[in-house]
Amino acid sequence: MKTPLVIFGSGDIAQLAHFYFSSDSEYEVVAFTVDAAYLTDAALCGLPVVAFEDVTTHFAPDQCEIFVALSYSKLNAVRKEKYLAAKALGYRLASFISSHATVLNEGHIGENCFIFEDNTIQPFVTIGNNVTLWSGNHIGHHSTIKDHCFIASHVVVSGGVEIGEQCFIGVNATLRDHIKVGEKCVIGAGALLLADAAPEGVYIGAATERSNVPSTRLRGI
Numbered sequence: 001m002k003t004p005l006v007i008f009g010s011g012d013i014a015q016l017a018h019f020y021f022s023s024d025s026e027y028e029v030v031a032f033t034v035d036a037a038y039l040t041d042a043a044l045c046g047l048p049v050v051a052f053e054d055v056t057t058h059f060a061p062d063q064c065e066i067f068v069a070l071s072y073s074k075l076n077a078v079r080k081e082k083y084l085a086a087k088a089l090g091y092r093l094a095s096f097i098s099s100h101a102t103v104l105n106e107g108h109i110g111e112n113c114f115i116f117e118d119n120t121i122q123p124f125v126t127i128g129n130n131v132t133l134w135s136g137n138h139i140g141h142h143s144t145i146k147d148h149c150f151i152a153s154h155v156v157v158s159g160g161v162e163i164g165e166q167c168f169i170g171v172n173a174t175l176r177d178h179i180k181v182g183e184k185c186v187i188g189a190g191a192l193l194l195a196d197a198a199p200e201g202v203y204i205g206a207a208t209e210r211s212n213v214p215s216t217r218l219r220g221i
Contacts, residue, residue: 002028004064005094006055008082010034010044017069017114018045020096027094031059033066052085061090068093068112068130072150075184076130076166080148083112083130093129110147122159140177152189164199173205 005027007017014032021027032044036051043049050058055066066086070079086093093111097103100117109115110129118136121127125139128147133139137151140159145151149163152171157163161175164183171189175181182199190205197203215221 002026003094004028004030004059006031006033006059006064006066007069008033008052008066008086009069010038010041010049011069011071013071013114014069015045017067017096018047020098020114020116021067021094024099025096027065030064052082056089061092064091065094066091067096067114069114072132072168075168075186076148076150079130080166083148128165146183170205 003026005021007014007029010032018029021029029047031047032049033052033055034049036053039049039051041049068079068082068086070082083093095109095111095113097109097115098117101115101119101121103121104123105121105125108125109127110131112130113127114132116133116135119133119139121139122141124142126144128145130148131145132150134151134153136154138156140157140161142159143157143161145163146165148166151169154172155169156174158175158177160178162180164181164185166184167181169187170191173187173189173191175193179193179196181197182201184199185197185201187193188204191203193203
């Protein structure tokens with residue numbers, strides 16, 4: 001019998017969580033929950049949406065688990081807050097690990113993690129609680145990703161890297177081996193990080209500029 005699951009959230013990520021948990025896990029999604037102030041619809045994906053303030057009345061902590069399906073808003077602080085709030089109510093926090101991910105780290109993955117398809121997690125990697133790994137990342141051997149991080153798609157984390165809490169790493173970023181990224185860092189899309197990053201650092205990759213030649217003057221296209 002599948003474990004009942006309540007998803008916190010009502011946006012795109014909550015809908016994705018419903019899809020993934022419903023199609024590729026041992027959980028059965030039974031409801032959604034949001035803060036009462038954001039409760040605008042009574043149903044989502046054909047399931048009830050209840051106020052988080054009343055969730056224990058409808059779905060007792062000893063009868064189901066919760067998954068907090070939120071983004072990296074405020075450097076993951078909002079997702080962290082709701083993760084801790086659900087734990088304080090006595091819920092277990094579910095993780096989703098795609099069956100289409102390559103996971104070789106003997107299950108060293110925390111609670112409320114959202115690990116999409118085509119991730120490669122090499123041996124001796126440790127992933128903390130409340131971590132999102134969008135699709136297609138490489139997490140190199142002996143690396144550590146601490147709690148409340150969000151890693152976007154096609155990021156390369158080389159071997160022996162340590163990523164501090166509440167970091168955001170953008171699409172196609174590359175981190176060289178054996179560096180440390182301090183907490184609350186933002187590594188932008190396409191950035192190349194070759195040395196340690198102090199806490200609260202912002203590293204932005206160079207954007208491609210528009211050519212002075214218009215597309216209508218290109219030959220062969």
